[in-house]
Amino acid sequence: xxGVTQFPSHSVIEKGQTVTLRCDPISGHDNLYWYRRVMxxxxxxxxxxxKESKQDESGxxxxxxxxxxxxxxxxTLKVQPAxxxxxxxxxxxxxxGGQKLFFGSGTQLSVL
Amino acid sequence: QKxxxxxxxxxxxxxxxxxSLNCTYSNxxxxxxxxxxxxxxxxxxxxxxxxSSGNKEDGRFTAQxxxxxxxxxLFIRDSQPSDSATYLCAMNGNTGGFKTIFGAGTRLFVxx
Numbered sequence: 170x171x172g173v174t175q176f177p178s179h180s181v182i183e184k185g186q187t188v189t190l191r192c193d194p195i196s197g198h199d200n201l202y203w204y205r206r207v208m209x210x211x212x213x214x215x216x217x218x219x220k221e222s223k224q225d226e227s228g229x230x231x232x233x234x235x236x237x238x239x240x241x242x243x244x245t246l247k248v249q250p251a252x253x254x255x256x257x258x259x260x261x262x263x264x265x266g267g268q269k270l271f272f273g274s275g276t277q278l279s280v281l
Numbered sequence: 282q283k284x285x286x287x288x289x290x291x292x293x294x295x296x297x298x299x300x301s302l303n304c305t306y307s308n309x310x311x312x313x314x315x316x317x318x319x320x321x322x323x324x325x326x327x328x329x330x331x332x333s334s335g336n337k338e339d340g341r342f343t344a345q346x347x348x349x350x351x352x353x354x355l356f357i358r359d360s361q362p363s364d365s366a367t368y369l370c371a372m373n374g375n376t377g378g379f380k381t382i383f384g385a386g387t388r389l390f391v392x393x
Contacts, residue, residue: 173324211283211285227380262324272325
């Protein structure tokens with residue numbers, strides 16, 4: 170069974186540009202989460218989808234971040250315009266609803 | 282004050298040693314307690330999860346939760362070089378797994 174897939178694995182952009190991260194959850198997992206780890210800090214919750222609906226987006230830093238989950242399948246996280254402090258590793262995770270979160274390998278975002 | 286405190290290490294032990302990893306937390310609403318293992322350039326992988334107080338054992342791994350002291354531990358017996366990784370404690374207070382709060386992670390090195 171395929172795990173959670175994220176791409177790109179790395180992205181280097183300049184301040185002010187737009188970047189879109191993609192996550193493909195495990196097939197059949199209705200719950201999809203985005204987390205972020207910035208340098209030297211803990212992994213922090215960004216938001217939670219149940220199917221195509223946003224269940225909780227309280228962790229989204231500001232309105233430069235937009236997450237979508239089309240048809241309850243894959244999800245995208247767009248940062249527009251990117252700022253230096255957005256650099257970090259963005260993780261996607263999925264679950265069937267319990268405590269077991271299955272994480273992808275993350276996207277390393279560097280904003281220069 | 283952080284909701285979850287975890288010593289980042291690094292912790293270096295010889296092969297075969299018993300490893301003790303710990304976290305403290307402040308939110309008494311937490312009921313689900315998890316330990317994730319993360320290898321370099323990979324996403325976190327769930328190792329153990331425990332509901333409320335008590336012990337749980339799985340092979341060489343034992344998780345302990347003491348809610349009265351707001352203290353959780355992970356013990357690794359007969360540690361192996363392949364156990365070298367970052368270990369993250371995580372917890373939340375709800376079913377469904379959303380908004381999991383992570384510790385900073387402890388970097389463990391097991392020397393052959």
